[in-house]
Amino acid sequence: MPSLDPRSDTVDAPEAILHEVFGYPAFRGQQQAIVEQVIGGGDALVLMPTGGGKSLCYQVPAIARHRQGRGVTIVVSPLIALMHDQVGALEEAGVHAAFLNSSLSSDDAQRVEREMMSGRLVLLYAAPERVTTLRFQAQLASLHERGLLSLFAIDEAHCVSQWGHDFREEYLQLSLLHERFADVPRIALTATADDHTRADMIERLSLHDARVFISSFDRPNIRYTLVEKDNPRQQLLRFIRDEHPGEAGVVYCQSRRKVEETAEWLVGQGVAALPYHAGLEAGMRQRHQDRFLREEGLVMVATIAFGMGIDKPDVRFVAHLDLPKNIEGYYQETGRAGRDGAPADAWLTYGLADVVNQRRMIDESPAADEFKRVQRGKLDALLALAEAHDCRRVRLLAYFGEASGPCGNCDNCLTPPRTWDGTEAARKLLSGIYRFWQHGQQRFGAGHLIDVLRGRQTDKVAQYGHHSLSTFGVGADLSETQWRAVLRQLIALGHVVAEGEYGTLGLTESARAVLRGEVSIVLKEAIEPAARRGAAGRTVRAARASAHEADMDTACLGRFQALKRWRADVAREHNLPAYVVFHDATLADMARAAPRSLDDLSGISGVGAKKLDAYGQAIVDLLGAL
Structure with a gap:
């Protein structure tokens, strides 16, 4: 049998395969070390950003080990789009690959199984729920007995973790691959995982002896911009027209209804847009996805059901009309932009209602208290990113444990926001919440609090006698928009919590120090987002258009x-x-x-x-x- 030395100077050597099959002159970053670890029969856990070349980390070893007579590599993936995309690309490159999923007819599935069992296939892509069936396990056992089971590649490995942003219960059963085929190397890969999720992947997939490879999470070609909501549809339209006319992009919305309404509205405004969500008929979803992949300049308006496994390299922007649940989800979704390395945008608009809605969804979920506690912490980290007045990229990378310096490319670096001493405003707002409780041991939402601070004589103010509070009218010098910005930032700083269906406000322990004047509060000015972008921002964008x-x-x-x-x-x-x-x-x-x-x-x-x-x-x- 040929040598398994990954550095062999033969056509089986990784560098030779990389050049011959894929046409690339050299590996990037840690790719070569990962490839050599896996070709040599070792396990690996790989954390690498979207667009960083994760697929090559198992495709090159799969080809090398197949040429050495080791048989087929099984790629476990939940993503039908990725299966179709990568199999098509591999066949174009001369590598015999196939997938098994629900899109195949019975005859086609049987044909693929025959190819797999013959050992002729280099790579087979399959979903975790198929891989763990008794039938498939029996087929793997037969391949293993004949020495034709080469490698397991577990893609989207964060799905195994309950702490992750995309937990899938069927991933929990993948530990049986190690239990039953202990001598078959495994490589688990993901683009996003914090410390909780990394530990979970190692434990649940039995990867204790695996080498861990963590690449930089930095995507320097992506510009991060987060703006306050102020007529979000018009903000989105202005962003597309001014900076990405005729270019491909993805717009994420939280609800299916909002997806359809936004797509229809964009079409009415002359933007070529399509909707995508899990509630659409399967054939329509597939047609829309195919059009997005094959046509230039389409905008896909979607829930997060769309995007995982989409390998389209020239997506020039990803926009969010609603706040994601956490930084991991935000990072993965924005990572679908600029996979070709050319300049791309991650644009998000958010408001106080987004914060309240996300908090409510956590509070009302049937999950255990510990899980809710972790999810609140993840949401707080995202709010801190959204309200930051320093470099976005520094904060984003710090979340994943990576130190960096100001990027010079995010909205805060390009146009530093004005800040002001908000200590007195913060004390007034916190005092207002405290006076509600002191007056009637009740909590109220943002709208009523702001009415009281600004001295508005509403029916609700009269009903509860809040015109008699010492805080009534103390904030008349600030507008409603400004007070909402103060409240949103105090929530992000952890001094206020918004809970329940109506987002009623409460104080945290840290609010005491602010109320006593022991802590200074520096806040970001609330300004109209369009003014912040300014002509200078548009000039920079124009200069970097059409990078190729x-x-x-x-x-x-x-x-x-x-x-x-x-x-x-x-x-x-x-x-x-x-x-x-x-x-x-x-x-x-x-x-x-x-x-x-x-x-x-x-x-x-x-x-x-x-x-x-x-x-x-x-x-x-x-x-x-x-």
């Missing part, structure tokens, strides 16, 4: 556009998304280099042997004719 074309002269740009038209024709002919044929970055490199021979073309990153054979001459002829 930034340094192209007229002739080079003509070659790039011709290559994109050629790619579109090939993609339609093969029924594949265009980026599966070649990424924009590869086409841009071709346009700049203008290769005149197959040898010249083979040196361009992203051109593997199979694609060189399939498309090389057509590309050389096309460029030669220009």
Whole structure:
């Protein structure tokens, strides 16, 4: 049997596979160390950001071990979209791969199973609920007995953790892979996991002996912008029109109804948009997803049911019209932008109602108290990020335990928000909440509190006699918008808590020090979001538009556009998304280099042997004719 030394100077060596199959000249970051660990038969736990190249960390070992006679790699994934996408891309690159999921007919599923059992398949993608069935386990046992079970790759491994943002109960059963096939190496991968989730993955997947690889969570090409809600639809439309006209993006909403209404409204405003949520008919969901993958410039308005496993590299923005549940979810969702490394935007608009709604959902869930406590902590961390007046990226990376310096690219770095000494305003607001309790041992929501602070004579104020409170009218100098910003920031700082169906307000222990004047409170000014962006922000955005074309002269740009038209024709002919044929970055490199021979073309990153054979001459002829 051939050597399992991952550094072997043969065609089985990882570097040779990377270049021959995928067309890349070298591994990035920790990829090579991960690949060598797995090829050598060791287990690995990999935390790597979206777009960081996680797939290569198991695809290269799968190819190497298959060439060494080790058989098939089983990729466990809950994501049908990822299965279709990656199998199509692997087959394009000359790697025999398949998937087993509910989209296959019985005949097609049996054909795939025969390929798997023969050992001819290099990779097989399957959902966890299928992998753990008695039938599939028996098939794995048969492969194992014949030495044809090569590797288990467990993608989206955070799903095993109850502390994670996407817990799936079926992942808990995956520990049986180690119990039954202890000598088969495993690689577990995820893009997001805090300390709780990492510990859970190791424990529940029996990865105690695995090498842990943690890459930087930084996505420097993504610009983070978080703004206060002020007519959010118009804010979203202005953002798309000013900064991403005609570009692909994803807009996340919390409810299915809001998804459909927002998509319809955007279409009415001239933006090509489609809705996607779990309540749509399955065929429609698939058609919308296929269109998003294959067409340029579409905006998908979706719940978080959309996006996991979507490998579309040229998503130029991800927008949130509602506050996510935690930083892990926010990070993973925003990570779907700019997978090609070109500039992209993560844009979020939020308000006090979002904070109240998220807190209520936690409080009203049937989960155990400890789980609720952890989830409140995660929400508080997200609120701190949203209300920060320092670098967003520093805060985001710190959440994952990574130190960094100001990025110079987020909204706070580019246009530092004005701040003010909000100590007295904070004391007035906290005192207002305290006086409610002292007056009638009752709690009230934000609207009534602000009415009392501003001295408004409403029916509710009269009903409860709150015009007699010492806090009535003490905050008349601030507008309602300003008071809401003060309250939101005090919640983020942990001095106020909003609870229950109506978001009634209470004080935390830390509020005492503020009320006594022992703590100074620096607050961010509440201003209209459009004013904050300003002309300077738009100038920066315009300068970075169309990153792949930034340094192209007229002739080079003509070659790039011709290559994109050629790619579109090939993609339609093969029924594949265009980026599966070649990424924009590869086409841009071709346009700049203008290769005149197959040898010249083979040196361009992203051109593997199979694609060189399939498309090389057509590309050389096309460029030669220009």
